[in-house]
Amino acid sequence: MSSRYNIKETEKKWRRIWDERESFKVSEDSTKPKYYVLEMFPYPSGRIHVGHVRNYTLGDVVARYRRAQGFNVIHPMGWDAFGLPAENAAIERGEHPDKWTHENIDAMRAQLKSMGLSIDWSREVTTCDADYYRHEQKMFLDFYKKGIAYRRESMVNWDPVDNTVLANEQVIDGKGWRTGAPVERRKLNQWFLKITDYADELLECVKKLDGWPEKVRIMQENWIGKSQGVRFSFALEDASEKIEVYTTRHDTIFGVSFIVLAADHPVAQKLCKGKPGFEDFVRKCQATGTSEEAIEKAEKLGFDTGFKAINPLRPKSKIPVLVANYVLMDYGTGAVMGVPGHDQRDFEFAAKYKLPVLPVISNERSEEKSQDNQGDSSHTLGMTEAYTGDGIMINSDFINGMNVEEAKQAVAAKLVEMKIGTVTTQFRLRDWGISRQRYWGCPIPIIYCDACDIVPVPEKDLPVTLPQDVTFDKPGNPLERHPTWKNVKCPKCGAAARRETDTFDTFFESSWYQFRYCDPHNEKLPVAKDRAKYWMPVEQYIGGVEHAVLHLLYARFFTKIMRDCGYVDCDEPFTGLFTQGMVTHATYKDKDGKWLLPTDVIIDGDKVKDKNGNPVTVGRIEKMSKSKKNVVDPEDIMDTYGADAARLFILSDSPPERDLEWTESGIEGAWRYVNRLHKIILDAGNNLPAAGAAQPSNFDDKSLALRRAAHKAVKGVAEDIESFQMNKAVAKVRELSNAIGTYEGDGWVLREALEVLVKLMNPMMPHLAEELWQMLGHKTLLVDEAWPQFDAGLLTQETVTIGVQVNGKLRASITLAADAGEGEAREAALAQDNVVKFMEGKAVRKFIYVPGKIVNVVVG
């Protein structure tokens, strides 16, 4: 007869029961308030990692808690199944992406199920299946009809050896990851969605998303980057071309000392045609990858066109025109006015190419260094950086003496009056490029015909499915070289035509899956309008901060264009958002400097060795990654300690928004606690009155104290879960179980406390809670039980102990009635020996009493 808790069997048993009773299957129910809990769906890489466990545990706590609160909770799961890793697996191991992906999904589904998540698996979606992606092909055609989707040229990373497009991730130090060849920027015709048309709405709405973390809202606002500025042109001295620039710092127009153009700016191309060295320079510019980071970090390079531009407000001054690698044609006008005195990037460029610095805003530093600079200085005036703050305009003609804001107004007015400039609003946000030159994605339903140009695939021919017979033996897109797939007849004229061989960016799939879960088997529509109306928006979305900008912005945008195409009646997909931190682990290296898995390391006190007894170096605690081998396998963990212990540990130590350090001792501690809880109920079992027995008429002090603890926990745990402070919720559950563990007294009170405990721990450790609920004699399932109610009368304290300070330093503490007045507090405080001692006989100058908080006696 073992009384020990059989974790594996018990957990399996409850999962089977939930499954049999379809406990988590939901449908629309107008009698109940709905609650939509969604975690970012996983990419099916093959195995779940601890980051997934954290994500889905957090969501499950919320889902189970809301369900106990009486909500009709929808909590679905699916697979973000298109993407690069499947193609890499195909290249490396010869496995077909479809097979590889579906096998991974099966493996990961089993792993996720073993976590005991309260998921409605009947709503599972897989984005690489045609019954999912057919709907986005239809939506794309609608976007095209409405002018939201369009085609234009844009830059990609090009590997000149493999003759293939590289993802930014595949560019390492400017070189292709497989070939090592220097990457080039190359122009390609690609599809875009006009997210810039929605910039204003996306900006205005994000400001109102008060269920989102402030930091994410700020990041999105900055990403959209609305600015007010002026667009105007510089004429050239010896050429008829004009150079249009956009600037938000038109106040510094008298400080312009050069103009820079993008290498592929039409004016640059024209002016420099045939100029010695220009072709080389353009090639050098194109040698940087397309990522903003790479461009910003690259050494600034310039090429003098030899031409001079004329400052429209100071026609006498002729300023050099250069071509530079830090200006991009995609941004603004592809030309920038250089103001090295007041822009750090321009300053660095000027310092390197010995361009003059003309300070036009006075501040302490510039006043010392430039007395009366009239605009022909040829040095940096000893300045070490640009001055970007406010100040008084100097060396600036009619705006001298104004501050920055006044100067902006005056210059803008002047340029408008002269009819050479316009005041404009500009966004940093660029249109969303959705074309990918890859096989494993959703085909773009477009046909190119020599006669009819761009022809949408007729709706009756949807979905355009991926051909299965593809090979990955050569670099590049297999669709491109498929013998038959791309050759079709033009739907309009019947002539020979070609399919688009690009596929969608995988952000396309993840931009609307939240809708698909509401109606996952609908064959006609992405989602029926009324179903979306019932379930949307998502009350609680949970995922990593790494998605703070791109995925979340695209999903918000997609919701708005689906709305405008008549699919749904929803403005914002996610009203509540929580961004979790990473999971980290210590790193280990053997004596040869090779990374070691935590399971290959033996820690004995402060000695760390490998399996052969060789010393191991313990490195920094870092984000779990395969490359550093500092990973633990959730399946191993759940096998050894059970899902509840894994869930508990994930929740207990760190606040969810911060990084979580996975430790062996931590998971062991959680496991011990799971067993301890089981033992507490087991020990109490026989001494308890039956469930539902009558409440005694009065309680002794000990009983009252336990009741207080239980009711306080009900309130506290609910508050903590709602504010996502799961670590505090766990601490409160532990406090309650500590109080129960030391309690000896009335059985009714003990049962009350135990039942509260079991209900409070249920969202965190659902298998154990269900088992304990049964051990307490209940026939119902805990998943169907309501969250306990607390008695507010048990939460108020009659007396409080507060600190007494003398001149701000704590000297004593006093216990007072909670509603004691200042007189009582003063009397009690001044009666304390230690208070008298530190007053040193001096008079009370000020007496501060904050009821329930503190007394501060100020003397001297």
Place this chain on the structure above:
RNA sequence: GCGGGUGUGGUGGAACUGGUAGACGCGCCAGACUCAAAAUCUGGUGUCCCUAGGACGUGUCGGUUCGAGUCCGACCACCCGCACCA
């Protein structure tokens, strides 16, 4: 480079809107049980001087306040994102 964040004992963290810093864990120490060990249970545990008590203490430096982990300014360290990884 630009944008966003984090920093509290040996350790993960707690501290409500400025009011007794260290809840709850992990680790460690001591005790109980045991022939012994493991497991379990009980107690202790910021540092220093150690005396009932005191001094110091929330990344660093400065400020506001009767009172600062919390507010303000400057700095340091580390982390995340940067549009084709998802």
